[in-house]
Amino acid sequence: MYGNRQLAYAPTPYIPRSTLSATINLDEEVKLSTTSAERDLYDSLAEIYSIVITLDALEKAYLKDSISEGDYTETCSRLLKQYKSNLANETVAREFGDLETFKREWDMECPRATERLRVGIPATVEQGPSHKPSQQGDSGTDATLVVNATENFITLLDAIRIGLVEKDTLHPLLVEIIQAANKVTDKEFESKGKIVQWLITLNQMRAAEKLTDDQAREFQFDMEQAYYGFKGTLKKD
Known part of the structure; x- marks a missing residue:
């Protein structure tokens, strides 16, 4: 019944070609940047990300007395300095936007680091050391x-x-x-x-x-x- 019925289109026959090859090598590393400027930018943003994560962990450790005040102060001061140094670059600062925007973009929940970055100094400096000041x-x-x-x-x-x-x-x-x-x-x-x-x-x-x-x-x-x-x-x- 349908044997003599003409098709409404002319199907294109599939002809396998031995010359076809994948344009992407799945084993090859995908590069996020194509220029040194882009690479530097992404490196700086990645460093900021790691600083925020590390700072949040440091604040938790300090609250739990898992780190001495001296070590906390030294490490926190260094992280805050590195954070500011990265954002001193106008290109990085422009891409970064602000901390809240950066956190939303990368789905970060770092409330303790956020507060420390807002204040800009270690808790031991803001509140003073837990021990009594020197007396004579x-x-x-x-x-x-x-x-x-x-x-x-x-x-x-x-x-x-x-x-x-x-x-x-x-x-x-x-x-x-x-x-x-x-x-x-x-x-x-x-x-x-x-x-x-x-x-x-x-x-x-x-x-x-x-x-x-x-x-x-x-x-x-x-x-x-x-x-x-x-x-x-x-x-x-």
Whole structure:
């Protein structure tokens, strides 16, 4: 019945060809980049990824007392420095975007690393060491540490007064202040929290970025209050 019925199309016969070959070698490594610039970019992004993962594990270890404070501080400081160094490259920073975007893209859940990168300093610097600061018998806190902390406060305030309000100037000075103050006293003094808040603010800025006039005035006021609070704590001791 259907033997003489014409097909609506002319099927193309399959003719095997011995000359056909696969265009992709499944055993060959697939290259993500074709230029040295692309390779450097991907290497930097991969390093940032590993830094975030490692930092999160480090924070967990510190919270569990699985690592000494000294080792934690040294390792955390190094990871934070490496993170910032990678993002100092404009091409890498542009491709990276921001931490939240990067985490979403690579499906990362690293809350402890996220917080540490936001603050920008190790927990031992932010909160102070768990042990008591050095004391000298009944004479009170080591005078050398007090002098050092006081000088750090004065240096920062002088920098603000003469208009040195760039992030790369203020951030290191502020880190030195919190470190020096924590060596003197483990007590919370008035406006100490402001130091940490400004550390976070400055940490989010680019190196050459400056505080606005309003920010500079507010920063100076907060640091003066922190200085007075620090000196007030010493009088109570």
